[in-house]
Amino acid sequence: MRKTLLLSSVLASLLSLSAYAVQDQAIPDDAIGLSKTSVYDVPDPEVVVYGSADAGTVGKRADRSYWTAPPMIPHTTKDMVPITRDTNLCKDCHVQPALIGQKIVKGLPVPAPVSHYANVKEGQLYMGRWNCTQCHAPQAKVKNLVNNNFKKSR
Ligand code: HEC
Numbered sequence: 001m002r003k004t005l006l007l008s009s010v011l012a013s014l015l016s017l018s019a020y021a022v023q024d025q026a027i028p029d030d031a032i033g034l035s036k037t038s039v040y041d042v043p044d045p046e047v048v049v050y051g052s053a054d055a056g057t058v059g060k061r062a063d064r065s066y067w068t069a070p071p072m073i074p075h076t077t078k079d080m081v082p083i084t085r086d087t088n089l090c091k092d093c094h095v096q097p098a099l100i101g102q103k104i105v106k107g108l109p110v111p112a113p114v115s116h117y118a119n120v121k122e123g124q125l126y127m128g129r130w131n132c133t134q135c136h137a138p139q140a141k142v143k144n145l146v147n148n149n150f151k152k153s154r
């Protein structure tokens, strides 16, 4: 009994000693995150340039990141944002309930899906979907900040 007590107290003090040793080592600024620079540097971020193709000229849809992901906007959103209470150009083009289920024709807006309406038959948008850019984002060609093996689904 005594022996085990002694042994465990020796072990405990050894453990706390090694903990002190680790705590004593300062972590260098550039080893805190994934960034290779010090947290005190202010690196110049690359300017993000969004695609400038006009709506209706792209004719191509981006791959979905995953099933049920809101699709990316393949065309420019210049002069369409911000969406306000009174102006929503996205809605003017995309609320097309008659086109739901039809073959997608190049140049025509992809209709907002059934989930987006309070009443599909009357083409009445559900107001929780008013702010389209809350979920749909335009695209830009940028380098990955952190590389990964994620594969998008089709
Ligand atoms: C002038 C009409 C028009 C306006 C305004 C417009 N779009 Fe589009 N949108 C289109 C067309 C047409 C397409 C099909 C791709 C193409 O040819 O540009 C499309 C494609 C999309 C897609 C891709 C759908 C898919 O299934 O991949 C999304 C998302 C989208 N638009 C969202 C928006 C949002 C959000 C806004 C407002 C910021 C907006 N659009 C404004 C016409 C429009």
Ligand code: HEC
Residues within 6 Å of the ligand: 067, 068, 069, 070, 071, 090, 091, 094, 095, 110, 111, 112, 113, 115, 116, 125, 128, 129, 130, 131, 132, 133, 134, 135, 136
């Ligand atoms: C709360 C998030 C959210 C908001 C707000 C929203 N959407 Fe979506 N949208 C989605 C998701 C998620 C999908 C994918 C739906 C699916 O796969 O069932 C989608 C799909 C779409 C599609 C593609 C339909 C297809 O058949 O591929 C279009 C076009 C679209 N939305 C347009 C709009 C427009 C225009 C607005 C604004 C009036 C809007 N969305 C607002 C989440 C949103």
